[in-house]
Amino acid sequence: MTSSATVPVSLGERSYDIVIEPGLLERLPGRLEHLDVRGKVGVVTDRHVKRHYAKQVIAALTKKRLEPVLIALPPGERTKTLTSVQSILDVLATHRFERSSWLLALGGGVVGDITGFAAAIYQRGIPFVQIPTTLVAQVDSSVGGKTGVDHRLGKNLIGAFYQPRAVWIDPMTLRTLPEREWIAGLAEVIKYGIIADEPFFSFLEREMPAIRVRQPDGVAAIIKRSCEIKASVVAADEREGDRRRILNYGHTIGHALEALGGYRSLIHGEAVGIGLFQEADLACYQGMCDRSTVQRIGDVVQDAGLSVDMPRWPSSRLWKAMLHDKKVSGGQVVGVWPEKIGQVRVAPLGRKVFERWYAERKDAPPQRVAAKASRK
CATH class of the missing domain: 1.20.1090.10 (Dehydroquinate synthase-like - alpha domain)
Known part of the structure; x- marks a missing residue:
């Protein structure tokens, strides 16, 4: 898989690019520099994805002299709750994240939705990037700014529209997808x-x-x-x-x-x-x-x-x-x-x-x- 592509999402001042690039995670430092990511960066993932890719992402952040904080959640749709969002907010507050701090959503649709919602409401909004690692997330949920969680009476009943600063898709991550x-x-x-x-x-x-x-x-x-x-x-x-x-x-x-x-x-x-x-x-x-x-x-x-x-x-x-x-x-x-x-x-x-x-x-x-x- 060698072809790369950039797909623009045209939303005026909220516009961003979807970058599709095999091996993108290996070149993550360059992507971070291009987006001018600075300071503290929370990497939200789940425990399955953590095993495959968290070390690589944390190393890239450290190489750029950023301050990474890893937040690993349980996998699965049942994690998509306000309780999980609260756990992310607790970490951000404890580590004194500021409005200039960033979040990276490293995982599937659940991770992306939760991370985006936390980014939308922490200090009334901090920047975040989607790094989807599942097919559903790469073709659908990472794009468009829908963020949120489920309620016991229905799916996605709580949330906000909040666009990422970028979507970085590495199709190579699909090799580890069950x-x-x-x-x-x-x-x-x-x-x-x-x-x-x-x-x-x-x-x-x-x-x-x-x-x-x-x-x-x-x-x-x-x-x-x-x-x-x-x-x-x-x-x-x-x-x-x-x-x-x-x-x-x-x-x-x-x-x-x-x-x-x-x-x-x-x-x-x-x-x-x-x-x-x-x-x-x-x-x-x-x-x-x-x-x-x-x-x-x-x-x-x-x-x-x-x-x-x-x-x-x-x-x-x-x-x-x-x-x-x-x-x-x-x-x-x-x-x-x-x-x-x-x-x-x-x-x-x-x-x-x-x-x-x-x-x-x-x-x-x-x-x-x-x-x-x-x-x-």
Whole structure:
């Protein structure tokens, strides 16, 4: 994997670059100098990522005569709480961090969201940099300035919009990513093709076998294109007033499934993968797209190694969990529904429609092999 790229996120005075560069962590001192990082630097990570990369990052900071402070949290979605944010703030206050001090988020989406939120509220805002080490974080959560934590009643209910000063992506970190996490991250990649780019979706259909085994060129391509799409959407709608809502496709049902499982049974990308297919099926039920669109989505999700099957929750429990999502508006569940590959619409969902669909739905796409053969 040798290709490098820079993707700008154009937000006026809050603009920054996403730098995608294999081996970036080895050249971290130069990146720090380019951004003029000075003084105390808190490195927030989790205990898994710490084992692989913390020593290298701390050495780079020390080489630049900075003052690193390592903050290692337990791994997993259940760490994404106000208690964890409080623990970061305690360290910053104890070490007398100032407004000119920095935070580095070294890890996956949970680390990035927590670190960004802590940066947003400590002394009313200090600068931070995202250094994502998982696929989900590299293609999605590290970009766009959404920070925050979960509440026991719903995911991401507490947080703030706060942009990083940079996103530094080293695709080489994906080599140490567990297989389950890698596959789960592909759900967010597939999402981008569905919401905005049919040619990219077709690329995923063709190249998914190579992508599954982390073929370097395929990995580089999906990271770059995903970041480009995310950056363009964020630049058009930073605070999710309109256009940015399309990024929630697959997450209305996905977030509800995560919450119902207590953030234990499904990791984020697995839940989103189910949501991609089930929300397409629900869109088809409402007459928004044809069955072939649902079929294609179901096929590529499964080719990525993800399930499309809905866990056996009563419809009333699932609906209640969906009502606690931050995307609810005026007491209504608002979803993102594909009209065709590359085009979606945002529209409310009625409970009666949802319950009828839920009672009649089928989990897996039918005639999968025949459908794939007909597209060749």
